[in-house]
Structure formats: C-alpha cells, structure tokens
Amino acid sequence: MNKILSLLLLLAVGQHVQAQFYKSVLPSQDFNEALTKIVTDFKYNFKNIASGDKVSQGEYDTYASSVVLPGATDCIINEYRSVKDTTASWQGILYSGDDFAEAQKMYRNTYRLLSKSKIKLVDKTLISFNGRYEEPTDAVRFAVSTLRLNVDDPRYQRFAAELELVTSYNGFQVNVNFFNRKPDDERE
Numbered sequence: 001m002n003k004i005l006s007l008l009l010l011l012a013v014g015q016h017v018q019a020q021f022y023k024s025v026l027p028s029q030d031f032n033e034a035l036t037k038i039v040t041d042f043k044y045n046f047k048n049i050a051s052g053d054k055v056s057q058g059e060y061d062t063y064a065s066s067v068v069l070p071g072a073t074d075c076i077i078n079e080y081r082s083v084k085d086t087t088a089s090w091q092g093i094l095y096s097g098d099d100f101a102e103a104q105k106m107y108r109n110t111y112r113l114l115s116k117s118k119i120k121l122v123d124k125t126l127i128s129f130n131g132r133y134e135e136p137t138d139a140v141r142f143a144v145s146t147l148r149l150n151v152d153d154p155r156y157q158r159f160a161a162e163l164e165l166v167t168s169y170n171g172f173q174v175n176v177n178f179f180n181r182k183p184d185d186e187r188e
Contacts, residue, residue: 035117
C-alpha cells in the first residue's frame with residue numbers, strides 16, 4: 001500500500017513539475033493575446049489599437065497603444081505621413097536600466113516568447129515567428145534579432161518583429177518593434 005501511495009505521490013509531483021516547466025518556457029495566454037492583437041492590427045496600420053491624443057513630430061504622428069505586451073512600458077504607435085511612407089510601427093520598451101545581465105536576460109526571454117508564440121488569425125490559421133537569434137555580448141553590448149511570420153498573406157510579406165538590445169543614456173534598453181521592413185536582399 002505504501003508503494004502505491006509513493007508512486008501516486010511521485011506521479012503527482014512529476015506532473016506538477018512538468019506543468020511548471022512548460023508554464024515557464026511557453027508564452028502566457030496574456031502574451032499570446034496581446035501579440036495576436038498587435039499582429040492582426042498591422043493590416044490596418046495599427047489604427048484599431050492606437051489610443052489617446054496624437055503627438056505630431058516631423059513626418060510622423062505618435063499615439064499610445066491600447067495593447068501592451070506583458071512587462072512592456074511606453075508602448076507607442078508611430079504613423080508615418082511622408083510622401084514615400086505612410087505605414088505605422090508599434091514599439092514597446094521591455095527593459096531600461098544599467099544592468100547588462102538583466103537586459104541580456106530580458107532580450108533572450110522575449111526572443112524565446114516571440115518564437116514560441118502561436119498567433120491565431122481570424123480564419124483560425126495558426127502562425128508563428130521565425131528568425132535568427134543574435135546574442136548580445138559584453139564586448140558589443142548591442143544586438144538586433146529580426147523575426148518574420150511564416151504566412152503566405154501578401155499583407156505580411158514585409159512585416160517584421162525586431163528585438164533590440166541597445167546602449168541608452170540609462171545604460172541599456174531592450175525594445176520590441178513591429179513594422180513594415182524590406183527583406184535584407186531588398187535593402188538599398
């Protein structure tokens with residue numbers, strides 16, 4: 001009887017540990033939902049998630065975003081109004097501080113979350129991001145990883161998620177950007 005109880009206890013603990021492991025590795029439902037709203041509203045130049053007063057600066061207008069990725073601050077939408085570019089971009093700050101190790105950890109974890117997220121489109125199609133991870137190092141302390149969607153929809157042909165770790169006046173900043181970007185082979 002003790003062996004059966006021990007075995008059941010071991011199985012229960014094992015399932016709990018496995019559930020906690022997946023919970024720590026996979027994106028949360030809140031992250032997936034926010035990411036889905038951002039990605040799907042890209043088709044509308046982020047107009048459905050732009051909120052608040054417009055701030056005009058040069059050739060673009062800035063709005064607050066009503067959708068915030070969990071953990072992000074200062075989520076904004078820039079809408080360009082030049083003759084050549086009328087697209088919009090979404091940006092959120094994920095980390096701002098003087099600890100390079102913390103910035104590096106946030107950069108790595110956010111890349112993992114973006115690459116593991118499943119985005120459900122209106123037609124129930126599941127899509128995800130693919131990209132190449134660029135590791136920030138102490139020597140460089142700057143990195144940019146670009147991810148693209150694995151979807152055939154021509155509206156997303158140039159859509160990119162760009163994760164960047166940059167040196168800022170506070171020390172380091174980790175940003176995530178969603179925008180229209182030419183593929184590397186089309187750049188001037």
